[in-house]
Amino acid sequence: MMFFCCSFMGAVAQADCLNTENLLKLDAQYETALQVGSVQFLDKLLAPEFYWVHNLASLQETKAQLLMRIKKPEAQAHQRRSHDVSAHRLGNTVVLQGLSSVDKLNPDGKTLRTSRYQFMRTYVEQQGECKLLAVQTMKVWSSEGN
Template sequence: MKPLLAALGWALSLSAAAAPCLPSADLIARDRQYEEALRVGDVAFLDRWLADDYVWVHNLASQTEGKAAVLERSKKPAVVHKSRTTSDVHAHAGGDTVVLRGLSTVEQWNADGKTWRSNRYQFMRTYINVGGQCKLLSVQTMKVWSSPSSG
């Protein structure tokens, strides 16, 4: 009986180790917090949420940032955007890795402070389980649409 229990315990530990860091709905909600943290420069949240090896590849590989660069930029954001929202988000899980794919709409104030413009990006974000904690490992964004001024 003991070998059977040991084998069952080993199998359960393997399945737990290969489980996504958060259920998809919870991860999508936390991903929205990531967008807000980027918007307002919440360095504490970003520091906890980003994996040590984090990398963000921006539109057409125009820029690549690691964790240190994003944290430094977030300390004193050059711009606080009007909003950052996500839509059409889908989760793709394999083992303990989840890739979120969706659209991010970033609204930025124009110089007049009354009107704004929007940019929409397709994103893919890879989340991993690191020692029982969910971490954002990588991001790739691609601009798919820009608006004229609104308001």
């Protein structure tokens, strides 16, 4: 899977990276990279100025902070998937807006809990490559009752 993530980045760099179809594929790879803890892929994708504001600003992360967090096994999700995604483009910037469902193991290590988030992810084109500049997520539903 790591090979696929990295090889896809090269393909996107050669094509119009902000083309909606290409960007949706790249964004799906972003979700997978978060799920499996692919520091190498995310290090290439995330802009140096990357910033993520989580649910109700409960956590705010820079690129370095996110890369450190995803190395921890408890930070990795069992499954991540985006759906109902729309793209909004202006110049060399595209904002993807949609829903992301994340399944994680409960502390008992046996049962899954699902959370759904509304997200906005801002991609910019720099020298033919797409870079993820910013993410904002808001939890809208959870099977854990939160």
